[in-house]
Amino acid sequence: MFAHQFRxxxxxxxxxPQSRYFTLLMPIVFLVIFATIFKxxxxxxxxxxxxxxxxxxxxxxxxIISATFVNLTQTIxxxxxxxxxxRLRGTPLPASIVIGSRAVVGVVVAxxxxxxLLVIGKLVYDVRIPQSTMLGLVVSVxxxxxxxxxxxxxxxxxxxSAEAAAPAxxxxxxxxxxxxxxxxxxxxxxxxxxxxxxxxxxRHLAQALRATIIQTHGSGxxxxxxxxxxxxxxxxxxxAARTFQWSPRGD
Amino acid sequence: xSRAPDAQPAIAVxxxxxxxxxxxxxxGIDLEIHPGEVFAFxxxxxxxxxxxxxxxxxxxPRDSGEVRVLDRDPASxxxxxxxxxxxxxxxxxxxxxxTVRELVELYAGYYPHPRSxxxxxxxxxxxxxxxxxxxxxxxxxxxxxxxxxxxxxxPELVFLDEPTTGFDPSARHHAWEVIANLRELGKTxxxxxxxxxxxxxxxxxxxxxxxxxxxxxxxxxxxGGRDRELSNISFTLPPGSALSELPGALASSARVGEDGRVxxxxxxxxxSLHALAGWALDRGDELGDLxxxxxxxxxxxxxxxxxxxxxx
Numbered sequence: 001m002f003a004h005q006f007r008x009x010x011x012x013x014x015x016x017p018q019s020r021y022f023t024l025l026m027p028i029v030f031l032v033i034f035a036t037i038f039k040x041x042x043x044x045x046x047x048x049x050x051x052x053x054x055x056x057x058x059x060x061x062x063x064i065i066s067a068t069f070v071n072l073t074q075t076i077x078x079x080x081x082x083x084x085x086x087r088l089r090g091t092p093l094p095a096s097i098v099i100g101s102r103a104v105v106g107v108v109v110a111x112x113x114x115x116x117l118l119v120i121g122k123l124v125y126d127v128r129i130p131q132s133t134m135l136g137l138v139v140s141v142x143x144x145x146x147x148x149x150x151x152x153x154x155x156x157x158x159x160x161s162a163e164a165a166a167p168a169x170x171x172x173x174x175x176x177x178x179x180x181x182x183x184x185x186x187x188x189x190x191x192x193x194x195x196x197x198x199x200x201x202x203r204h205l206a207q208a209l210r211a212t213i214i215q216t217h218g219s220g221x222x223x224x225x226x227x228x229x230x231x232x233x234x235x236x237x238x239x240a241a242r243t244f245q246w247s248p249r250g251d
Numbered sequence: 252x253s254r255a256p257d258a259q260p261a262i263a264v265x266x267x268x269x270x271x272x273x274x275x276x277x278x279g280i281d282l283e284i285h286p287g288e289v290f291a292f293x294x295x296x297x298x299x300x301x302x303x304x305x306x307x308x309x310x311x312p313r314d315s316g317e318v319r320v321l322d323r324d325p326a327s328x329x330x331x332x333x334x335x336x337x338x339x340x341x342x343x344x345x346x347x348x349x350t351v352r353e354l355v356e357l358y359a360g361y362y363p364h365p366r367s368x369x370x371x372x373x374x375x376x377x378x379x380x381x382x383x384x385x386x387x388x389x390x391x392x393x394x395x396x397x398x399x400x401x402x403x404x405x406p407e408l409v410f411l412d413e414p415t416t417g418f419d420p421s422a423r424h425h426a427w428e429v430i431a432n433l434r435e436l437g438k439t440x441x442x443x444x445x446x447x448x449x450x451x452x453x454x455x456x457x458x459x460x461x462x463x464x465x466x467x468x469x470x471x472x473x474x475g476g477r478d479r480e481l482s483n484i485s486f487t488l489p490p491g492s493a494l495s496e497l498p499g500a501l502a503s504s505a506r507v508g509e510d511g512r513v514x515x516x517x518x519x520x521x522x523s524l525h526a527l528a529g530w531a532l533d534r535g536d537e538l539g540d541l542x543x544x545x546x547x548x549x550x551x552x553x554x555x556x557x558x559x560x561x562x563x
Contacts, residue, residue: 004360084346090338091362094330
């Protein structure tokens with residue numbers, strides 16, 4: 001039953017021009033723009049690296065967040081408000097599959113997006129593909145995607161209409177992209193803003209991904225960063241479990 | 252419709268109550284609907300129809316009263332119970348990215364013993380549109396697709412909440428055919444509507460809810476004592492005649508309405524008409540606009556709901 005639902009949800013994602021362009025194209029556009037505007041080198045983790053080596057993992061974080069948090073929040077709010085979820089709850093389909101299938105679509109797209117960005121980074125900007133740290137990269141991508149999906153479930157309960165979803169999502173993630181080392185190199189961000197960014201999961205996900213590309217030894221797993229991301233995911237899940245709604249607001 | 256008198260009802264409700272805050276929207280209603288019956292639940296907007304239906308469907312908790320649907324309490328419904336029930340909600344948007352066939356096949360996968368997807372699409376008259384994305388369907392076609400999704404699990408009981416609201420007359424008649432087909436399949440159907448002709452055409456049994464209470468129940472033919480009411484005869488008086496010249500008792504019971512026509516209620520329509528026709532022929536007159544009618548279901552409904560119909 002899960003595979004049946006998953007195939008349908010994946011087809012819907014792929015056929016929806018909005019999700020296709022926003023989720024798949026936008027990270028690539030951002031990578032090209034930032035790699036074109038900013039040149040030379042920067043410093044991360046105490047090492048001097050090319051600016052593109054800095055941007056590929058940062059934009060990868062953005063791609064993961066777009067595929068899960070942004071895409072899923074929009075999907076959940078829209079399908080709740082237009083009555084689709086309510087209708088599904090009237091069938092024998094278990095709630096876990098309704099939600100799980102949509103989340104797994106996000107995770108699968110996030111993994112595909114990360115791979116695509118890695119390949120573009122290698123071919124166009126000569127950014128190295130991790131060898132020994134590949135495990136860390138895979139763990140970071142999957143854990144990040146899962147955690148941001150859970151945060152989407154929680155946030156969706158605070159958004160009352162499909163129209164309000166996009167602004168609410170953007171006001172949440174855009175400022176954080178700027179201060180979390182996704183859009184702007186960390187070395188150029190004031191300490192105060194960096195400290196604010198440390199509270200949220202985006203900077204930690206970007207750092208965890210970046211480490212797997214910069215480091216040449218070890219597993220590349222940044223335990224502290226990944227634990228912060230995981231904590232946000234668990235918190236999101238707990239909030240969602242208490243407040244998740246199937247029926248439209250005001251129903 | 253014949254059935255064993257001790258047959259288990261498909262739906263049994265007694266003393267059902269539900270409030271939202273201070274406002275009690277369902278105020279102690281009783282219903283009994285038998286297997287294979289088409290039941291129409293009538294009432295103005297805000298009378299408590301949808302709240303009642305959603306309690307029966309397992310969407311809403313009740314405050315008090317007994318509810319059994321297919322011998323289960325819907326408040327503690329599980330997937331097995333849901334697989335025996337089909338729903339058309341008052342409004343639902345279909346996934347725009349999927350075709351009719353994909354969506355029906357998707358829903359078929361939710362049920363243990365689904366009907367054939369192709370047959371079900373045919374039953375609702377969407378075979379020509381089976382490969383169209385749902386975004387290309389008209390409002391009436393979407394509603395019929397909704398009905399197909401309600402039927403795909405081969406349910407015993409189907410809830411249709413205002414299935415034809417907003418339809419043009421031809422779409423409405425098409426939908427009625429679909430519902431009549433369901434009756435042929437032996438389904439129990441719980442229909443809410445505020446169209447009297449819909450109830451008249453489809454239902455075996457109707458109940459009218461007003462302000463959270465059931466004010467009348469019966470067949471469409473007997474609702475509100477409609478079957479015992481008098482026949483109405485009306486016509487225009489021939490030129491040069493007066494009410495007092497009418498034959499027999501008609502002379503005293505007839506009156507002239509605002510429309511200028513004579514109206515009279517009788518309990519012996521054949522005899523009265525005979526006398527009236529003889530009277531006119533003897534005078535050498537015709538009664539060109541003569542009508543004989545009984546109160547329609549709509550007349551009864553309007554009287555029962557006492558103007559509340561137009562509140563919203």
